[in-house]
Amino acid sequence: MVYLGALACHVPDHREDVSALCDENPGWNAETIVRKTGIRRRALARPEETAADLGYFAAERLFASGAIERPAIDGLIFNSHSPDYWMPATACLLQHRLGLPTTCAALDLALGCSGFTYSLWLAKSLVESGARRNVLVISAETFSRFCDRSDLSTVTLFGDGAGAALVTREPSGALARIGGTVLGTDGAGAEHLIVKGGAARSATQAGGEGESSRPRVWMNGPEVFSFTIATVRNCLQELVAREEIRWDEVRHFLLHQASGFMLDKLRTQLGLTEQQCPIDMEDVGNTANASLPILIDRLRRRGRFRSGDHMVLAGFGVGLSWAMTHLEWLENGESVPERE
Incomplete structure (x- = not known):
């Protein structure tokens, strides 16, 4: 069996209220937008923060929980459409930044809204096969950076955030x-x-x-x-x-x-x-x-x-x-x- 051993998230403190977008776009109605989207305010990363930064903060919270020690991680999947660079893979940068062992396999997965569940499937497959034992999955996005602030269909929706999950063979203390x-x-x-x-x-x-x-x-x-x-x-x-x-x-x-x-x-x-x-x-x-x-x-x-x-x-x-x-x-x- 394979388990979700731990889970931690990071959501930026800064929020932008939909009313600020309405102030910029005459004719937009805040209550109509909230009623349709279900979103009153969006979490936004600071200008100097990337998706990798948000993912790093989420992963540090996971390690701070005591669920696993860093040397035990032998796989890292970073899922995002907002990489730090075209090359190298952001997962390589996070392996070093998080202090994971050099025996850790690290790769990027570029999938959007299905990315977390795709990553769980891939991590579980690696663990089931015996290729890896403890895989850290990081899903992080700064989609707000891609939004045109005059585009009603996108800028009222997308916020920023990250989650980190441990996929493991170890059942002790597992969440699911x-x-x-x-x-x-x-x-x-x-x-x-x-x-x-x-x-x-x-x-x-x-x-x-x-x-x-x-x-x-x-x-x-x-x-x-x-x-x-x-x-x-x-x-x-x-x-x-x-x-x-x-x-x-x-x-x-x-x-x-x-x-x-x-x-x-x-x-x-x-x-x-x-x-x-x-x-x-x-x-x-x-x-x-x-x-x-x-x-x-x-x-x-x-x-x-x-x-x-x-x-x-x-x-x-x-x-x-x-x-x-x-x-x-x-x-x-x-x-x-x-x-x-």
């Missing part, structure tokens, strides 16, 4: 048993959620650097919504059937915190209550691949989980890609003090 994963990809929809500027393809098309190559996120909201509604339910049903549990045995459906509107529609489609399928993004925003670890960490600290609880995690978005993972919670369910 990691079950199966259902995952997939439909690259035909890649254009619906994309950052074109700043990379090799934009350079060949634009003829070099310039305004056209600046990295900006573009999203076709209706297409992403249609993809999500068409994909999530079927994949969750497939996962539950594969894991040989009943739908009504799943106590927690933890979905990527995309937007309030989308999550409301998914809850209705899935026949779930607010308690079963929480929306908890009002004060952080859509933190992309970090949204699931942040959600799990916040709910855990409120004492929402009990030993024996079945939960499913659903990551979906950029790619287009998706990965749904089953966890069986092992911790006793006591609330944990919130961290500053």
Whole structure:
């Protein structure tokens, strides 16, 4: 068996209220935006901070918990669309910065909103195969940097944050048993959620650097919504059937915190209550691949989980890609003090 041994997160202290965006964009209505997105304020990294910095802070919190010593880490997966550099891999920089042994395999994974669950699947596969024993997964994003502040469809959504998770063979003190994963990809929809500027393809098309190559996120909201509604339910049903549990045995459906509107529609489609399928993004925003670890960490600290609880995690978005993972919670369910 493979376990989620520990989990820690970092969310920047700074928040930007939606009213500030409305002040910059006459005609925008704050309450309408909040009602549709479920987001009143977004967490934003400081100008000098990168996704790697946020991931470092999350990982340091994990180590500070005493769950594992650094020399025992033999694998590191850093998942982000906001690397420090094109080369080297940010995971290599974090291996050194975190003081992990040089025997630690380190690699980057570039996936968006499905990235955390994809990373759990990859880490679990490495542990199951015997190739690694203790893999540190870091999901971190500074998507807010890609947003045009006049683009209503993106700048009102995306915030910054990071989560760190330990995937291990060691059951002692573990938070959860990691079950199966259902995952997939439909690259035909890649254009619906994309950052074109700043990379090799934009350079060949634009003829070099310039305004056209600046990295900006573009999203076709209706297409992403249609993809999500068409994909999530079927994949969750497939996962539950594969894991040989009943739908009504799943106590927690933890979905990527995309937007309030989308999550409301998914809850209705899935026949779930607010308690079963929480929306908890009002004060952080859509933190992309970090949204699931942040959600799990916040709910855990409120004492929402009990030993024996079945939960499913659903990551979906950029790619287009998706990965749904089953966890069986092992911790006793006591609330944990919130961290500053």
